[in-house]
Structure formats: C-alpha cells, structure tokens
Amino acid sequence: MSQRLREVIAGVFSEVDVVLAYQQGFDKLHVTPCFMTMPEEINKLVWNPLCAHNLTSYLPSLKKKKVAVVVKGCDSRTIVQFMEEGLINRENVVIIGIPCNGVISVNKVLHETNHEPIEDITFGENGEISVKTLKGEKTLLLSDVCPDKCKTCQYPTPIVYDRLVGDPITSDKSPDSVYADIKEFENKTLEERLQYWEQEFDRCIRCYACRNACPMCICQDSCIAETRDPHWISQRSTLSEKFMFHMIHALHLAGRCVECGECERACPMGIPVNKLKRKINLDMKELFGYEPGINPEDKPPLYTFKVDEATIKEHKI
Ligand code: SF4
Ligand code: SF4
Ligand code: SF4
Secondary structure: OHHHHHHHHHHHHHHOOEEEEEEEOOOOOOEEEEEEOOHHHHHHEOOOOOOOOOHHHHOHHHOOOOEEEEEOHHHHHHHHHHHHHOOOOHHHEEEEEOOOOOOOOHHHHHHHOOOOOEEEEEEOHHHEEEEEEOOEEEEEEHHHHOOHHHHOOOOOOOOOOOEEOOOOOOOOOOHHHOOHHHHHHHOOOHHHHHHHHHHHHHOOOOOOHHHHHOOOOOOHHHOOOOOOOOOOOOOOOOHHHHHHHHHHHHHHOOOOOOOOOHHHHHOOOOOOOHHHHHHHHHHHHHHHOOOOOOOOOOOOHHHOOOOOEOOEOHHHO
C-alpha cells in the first residue's frame, strides 16, 4: 500500500503546490502530518494504522493553493461538508483516497502497555499489532485499540476522491450501531445525564484543543471562547463557564459535525466531547433526515430556512 501511495503522490506533484500526507513523529508510536512541496520529500511518507489525523482540517486555510490530500473514509466526510458549506474550492483539491480498516488510538495502546515507553511497533496481517517495550513484546488487535468511531464505521472507503489507492471496502458494521451508545444514554434520567456531564466538564481545563483540532470550527478569531465584545465567557475556571463553552460549541456544530473524532483525540483530559455533537447529529437525522458530510449537494439544515419543515409542525402546535 505504501509503495502504491508513493507512486500516486509522485504523480500529482506537478498538479499541486503542496501534498498533505503523513510522516514519522517524534517516536515510534506517533505519526504526524507532513507538508510536501518537492518530489524528493516523498521519502518522508509513512502509511500505517497510526495515520489517524484528519488532514483535511488544513484545507480551508490553504483555499488559495492547489493541494493534494490523503484521506480515509471518515476524513472524506469533512471534504464533503466543506463543499456543502463553500469552505474549499473543490477544483483546487486533489483527493487521494485510501480504503481503511481502522486506525490506532495511541491512548488505548499506552493503556494496554501500562504506559511503558514504546521501543517499536509493527503491523502484521489481519489487524495484529506487535508492540515492544523494555518489559517485552505484546501483541494487540487493531479491533481492541482502534478509536470507537472505527467500531461502527459506515464509510471505510472515501465518499469523494480523485485517485483511489487500494480496492474499495464495504462496511460490515450495522447502521444501527452508529448511535446505539447515544440511544442508551438517552434512557438515563435527566438528573443522571446532568450529573454525567457535570462530572465530565468539571475536568475540562479549557485548553481548547478540542476546538483547535476540529475541522468544522471555523469562527477562529471570533470564537466565543475568546471574544471580549461581546464578552460571552469569562476566564473563571468554574463549571458554569465550562458548560457555557461546551454548549455553544456543540450548537455551532449542530448538523455540521462530521464525527471525525479529532476533538476527542486531542483532549488531554479524556472528555467524551464528541458525544454531545453526535447526540445533536442524531436529532438532525431524525428531524431533517440529514447526515453531515455525505452529499456535496446537501445544505446543513441550520443553513437554510423554511416556513414549514416536513417533520416540524410548529404552526400546528
Ligand atoms: S472511522 Fe472508518 S475510515 Fe475512519 S479510520 Fe476508522 S475505519 Fe478508517
Ligand atoms: S466536533 Fe469533533 S468529531 Fe465533530 S467535526 Fe469537530 S473534531 Fe470532528
Ligand atoms: S480539549 Fe478537553 S480539556 Fe481542552 S477545552 Fe476541550 S474538553 Fe476541555
């Protein structure tokens, strides 16, 4: 796969200003984004299950450049959502799609290896991962250390692409599994749900890594977390201020969150921040039959206005 990807990338250099792909990070367990502008740089390329980043996050800020970007199925939903919202020029983007069987959650690997420093990690056939630490070698299964999104993935093959590296993969996960956890959570009482979120958000240190990692957070300098005019949220580290940030963040992503999971991957406190957005996505699906990042011709429901929605009869209340 890496060799085929290398060949495809080598073939697009003449068409673009920059190629967004992956390179080895600061240790064996980390891969980082790589911006390649010259064919010689292709030697940096890495492709393995540690390539978890959603590289499409960089596309809106590179809107005036010609960019080639490597995407997995889930990443491609971000590109579709960008198209729906007019945040990229599609003709300036060469999408190199890779059908995907799942990526690795670094935190889950560290948990499985008791946070021992990782000396080496290799990937075998059938989703086997061999991890070497000073204490010895351990074999893990990708299905046990992948992020939760991979366990219910409906789009392992990119929805949009210009080049496809590898054969398309069809999801074998039940569509009902996608929101099963949200529906189970909804069975709790209001008090139980409030207590759950109070406990989770109380741990928030307001580092805003979740916001910064989110490809659909586009307000940038106008973010309510920082603006002083109007002054929506103070710097006080109280639960109510944290709640305020997270509620507004979730509402700004209503029907726009593509469920890439980058917010949760970035959170240093392990707070399940994507759960709120997925709850709102479920509501959007049930109310408007809309799913973000699936059809470039769609418009997010909150981008449009109709006096009468097919499923909301407010005039008849
Ligand atoms: S959600 Fe799907 S496409 Fe994305 S990394 Fe997991 S398996 Fe791959
Ligand atoms: S809220 Fe999280 S899962 Fe949703 S688009 Fe942003 S980073 Fe991705
Ligand atoms: S990344 Fe985590 S700790 Fe930081 S602001 Fe977001 S939820 Fe809070």
